[in-house]
Amino acid sequence: MRWTGRIRFLFLAPAVLWVLAFTVFPLGYSLYLAFFKVEQKVEIKRVQQPVLDDQGRPLLEDGQPKLRNVVLRETVTTTTFIGLDNFRRLLADPQVADAVRVTLVFLLLAVPAEIGLGFLLALLFNRRIMGRSVLRAAMILPIFATPLAVGYVFFTIFYEVGGPLAWTGIPWLSNPTWALVSVALVDIWQWTPFCFLVILAALQAVPDDLYEAARIDGASNWDLLTKVLVPLLTPTFVIVLLIRLAEALKLFDIPFAMTGGGPGTATQPYSMLAFRTGLRFFDLGYASAMAYGLLAVVMVVITLFFRRMRESYG
Amino acid sequence: MAEPAARRGASLADGLASLAAVLVAFVFLFPIYWAFSQSLRNPLDTFTVAGFGIPWVNFTPTLANWIDQVGTPETLRSLANSTIVASGAAALALLLGTPAAYAVARFRFARWKNRDITIWFLSQRVLPPVATVVPFYLVMRALGLLDTHLALILVNATFVLPFVVVILRQTFLDLPLELEEAALVDGASHWGAFWRIALPLAAPTLAATGLIVFAFTWNEFLFAVALSSRNAITVPVHIAGAVDTRGVQFWFMGVRAMTAIVPPVLIALLAQRYIVRGLTLGAVKG
Numbered sequence: 001m002r003w004t005g006r007i008r009f010l011f012l013a014p015a016v017l018w019v020l021a022f023t024v025f026p027l028g029y030s031l032y033l034a035f036f037k038v039e040q041k042v043e044i045k046r047v048q049q050p051v052l053d054d055q056g057r058p059l060l061e062d063g064q065p066k067l068r069n070v071v072l073r074e075t076v077t078t079t080t081f082i083g084l085d086n087f088r089r090l091l092a093d094p095q096v097a098d099a100v101r102v103t104l105v106f107l108l109l110a111v112p113a114e115i116g117l118g119f120l121l122a123l124l125f126n127r128r129i130m131g132r133s134v135l136r137a138a139m140i141l142p143i144f145a146t147p148l149a150v151g152y153v154f155f156t157i158f159y160e161v162g163g164p165l166a167w168t169g170i171p172w173l174s175n176p177t178w179a180l181v182s183v184a185l186v187d188i189w190q191w192t193p194f195c196f197l198v199i200l201a202a203l204q205a206v207p208d209d210l211y212e213a214a215r216i217d218g219a220s221n222w223d224l225l226t227k228v229l230v231p232l233l234t235p236t237f238v239i240v241l242l243i244r245l246a247e248a249l250k251l252f253d254i255p256f257a258m259t260g261g262g263p264g265t266a267t268q269p270y271s272m273l274a275f276r277t278g279l280r281f282f283d284l285g286y287a288s289a290m291a292y293g294l295l296a297v298v299m300v301v302i303t304l305f306f307r308r309m310r311e312s313y314g
Numbered sequence: 315m316a317e318p319a320a321r322r323g324a325s326l327a328d329g330l331a332s333l334a335a336v337l338v339a340f341v342f343l344f345p346i347y348w349a350f351s352q353s354l355r356n357p358l359d360t361f362t363v364a365g366f367g368i369p370w371v372n373f374t375p376t377l378a379n380w381i382d383q384v385g386t387p388e389t390l391r392s393l394a395n396s397t398i399v400a401s402g403a404a405a406l407a408l409l410l411g412t413p414a415a416y417a418v419a420r421f422r423f424a425r426w427k428n429r430d431i432t433i434w435f436l437s438q439r440v441l442p443p444v445a446t447v448v449p450f451y452l453v454m455r456a457l458g459l460l461d462t463h464l465a466l467i468l469v470n471a472t473f474v475l476p477f478v479v480v481i482l483r484q485t486f487l488d489l490p491l492e493l494e495e496a497a498l499v500d501g502a503s504h505w506g507a508f509w510r511i512a513l514p515l516a517a518p519t520l521a522a523t524g525l526i527v528f529a530f531t532w533n534e535f536l537f538a539v540a541l542s543s544r545n546a547i548t549v550p551v552h553i554a555g556a557v558d559t560r561g562v563q564f565w566f567m568g569v570r571a572m573t574a575i576v577p578p579v580l581i582a583l584l585a586q587r588y589i590v591r592g593l594t595l596g597a598v599k600g
Contacts, residue, residue, distance in 0.1 A: 002428075007504045008421035015414035015435065015475065022472040023438050026449035033448065121338060127331040137583055138339040141346060143593075144582035148535045148550040149574035152557065153349045156564050162361025164348060193342060197590050198598050239597045246440035253535045257554065271536075274444040279540050284448050291445040302440045306433050309597050313429035313436075 027295075030288045034086050036079040038284035045072045079285070086289035096290070098265055099273040102180060106251060106269060109184035110191070111244045115237060117188065118195025123225075125196070126203045136200075139193045147190065151257025154186045158258070176266030179259050183267050186254050191247075195240050202236040203229070235308070242305040246298055270294055346575060353379055353568030360564045383569040392552035393573065398463050399538075399548060400531040403470035404524045410471070411478030412520065416508055418479070419486035420494070432483065436595045439476035443536050451540055461543045469537050474527035480596040481526075481588050485519040486512060522585040526592055529578035549574045 158172035261268030278287030354375035
C-alpha cells in the first residue's frame with residue numbers, strides 16, 4: 001500500500017532538479033560541444049591604463065592622467081560548428097584505437113579474474129572458519145583504499161630495483177605488456193574483495209536443506225559445485241560482471257599514478273586519453289565526442305543491468 | 315563410530331581452510347602494510363631492506379618522515395580541504411537524497427513509475443566521470459568557481475546521490491509502516507511522519523550512509539585534479555602534485571599514502587553493513 005498525497009512531489013523535487021542541473025545538463029552540453037571545434041587561444045593585448053595612487057585615484061602628470069603600458073593576457077575561446085567531424089576523427093584516430101585496445105585487454109585480464117577469485121574466496125569463507133568476521137572485515141579494506149594512493153604504493157611495490165617483487169626479475173612497469181598486466185593486478189587486488197563480498201552474501205543465502213538434499217542424492221562435491229551452486233549463483237555473477245564492467249571502463253587513477261599511462265601509451269586507458277584531450281590539450285569538442293563514445297558503451301551495460309534488476313525497484 | 319571420524323576430518327579441513335583464509339587476508343592487506351613499513355624507513359633503507367620489511371627486525375624504524383610530512387602547510391591544507399569537501403558533499407547528498415528515497419519508498423507515482431524514478435537516480439552512478447568533466451570544467455570556469463571547495467562539493471554530491479537513494483530507500487521500506495500511519499491518523503502531516511518518525515528510526519543508517527559517501531568523496535581524484543589548482547586541492551591531488559615536482563620519494567610516499575588511505579578505510583570498517591547494498595545499487599542486500 002502506498003500513499004498518493006500531492007506532497008510526494010515536494011519530497012522528490014529537490015533531488016530531481018539537482019540531477020537535471022548537474023547530470024542531464026552537463027551531458028547535454030557535452031553532446032552540443034561534440035559538434036564543435038573548440039579552440040582556446042591566449043591573446044596578448046597591449047593597452048594603456050592610468051596609474052593609480054594608494055586610494056585608487058588616477059595620478060596626474062601635467063594635468064593629464066599618468067598612463068602606463070600594460071600587457072594583458074586573455075584566453076579567447078572560439079567555437080566553430082563542424083558537424084560530425086569530431087566523430088569521424090574519433091573512428092579514424094590511431095590513439096583512440098590504441099586506448100580502446102588497452103581498455104579491452106585490461107577488462108579481459110581483470111574482470112574474469114576478479115569474479116573467479118572472488119568466487120573461490122567466497123567458497124573458502126563459506127566454511128566454518130575461525131575469526132571469520134575479522135578476516136572478512138580485513139578483506140573490505142582494499143575497496144576503500146584511495147585508488148590514487150594505491151597506484152603510488154604499487155609503484156613502490158613493483159619497483160624493479162629493490163622493491164619487494166624485484167626478486168622475480170619481471171619487468172613489472174618497464175615492459176609495455178607487463179605494465180598493463182601490473183595495472184590489471186592492482187585492479188584485481190582492489191576489486192576481488194567486492195566480488196567476494198557479493199558472492200559470499202549470495203552463498204550464505206543458500207538454504208542448508210539444499211546441501212542436505214544433494215548429499216542424500218549422492219552428489220559429489222564437484223556435482224554440488226557445478227550442478228547446484230553455479231546455476232544458483234549465475235544471477236549474482238551476472239550482476240557482479242555488469243557492475244565491474246561499468247566501473248572498470250572508468251579506469252583512471254591507478255594508471256595515472258603507477259605508470260602515467262606508459263611506457264609510451266601502453267597503459268593509457270580510454271578515460272585517460274579523453275581526460276588528457278579535454279583538460280590538458282583543451283581540445284574540448286573532440287574530448288566531448290570521445291566521452292560520448294564511452295557513454296554509448298556504458299549505456300549498453302547499464303541497460304542490461306537495469307533490465308535484469310527492474311523488478312527489485314518496484 | 316564412523317560419525318566422530320568424519321567430524322574430525324571435517325574439523326581438520328576447516329582448520330586448513332582457516333589457515334588459507336588468514337593467508338588470503340594477509341595478501342590483501344600486504345600493500346597497505348608495505349606503505350606503512352615504507353613510511354617508517356630512513357631514505358637509505360628504502361631499497362636495501364630484506365624480507366617483509368618488518369620494523370625492528372629488518373630495519374630500525376624512524377618517525378622522521380611522519381614528522382617531516384604531516385606538519386607541512388601543504389599537507390595540513392589538503393587534509394582540511396578533503397575534510398571540508400567530503401563533509402559538504404555528504405551533507406548535501408543526504409539533504410537531497412533522503413526525502414527522495416522516502417518518496418519512492420512510501421508514495422505511489424503513477425505517471426513515472428516508482429521503479430523508473432529509482433532507476434533514473436541510480437543510473438548516474440555508472441556514468442563515466444570523463445563524460446561530464448569537460449562541461450563541469452567550463453561551467454565552473456564561467457561561474458568563477460574553479461579551485462573552490464564549493465565546486466568540488468557540488469560535483470561530488472552529484473556522484474554520491476545514487477548511494478544515498480539506494481541505501482535509504484531500502485531502509486525506509488524495511489521500517490514498519492504502522493508507526494507512520496498511526497501518526498497520520500493522529501493528524502500529523504506526511505512531512506511530520508517523515509521528520510518525527512521515519513527519520514529518527516533511520517538515523518543509524520543515515521549516519522552510516524553519510525560516512526560511506528564521505529569516503530567516496532575523499533577518494534575522488536579525476537574531478538578534484540580537473541577543478542582545483544592551488545587553494546582547494548584535496549589529499550589525492552596533493553599527493554600527485556608532490557610526485558610531479560619531486561618524483562616518487564618512497565619514504566614520504568609511505569606517509570602520504572597512509573594519510574590518504576587510513577580515513578576511508580576506517581570508515582569502511584564502521585559502515586560494513588551497508589557496503590554490499592550500496593556498491594551493487596541495491597541488487598544484493600549483503
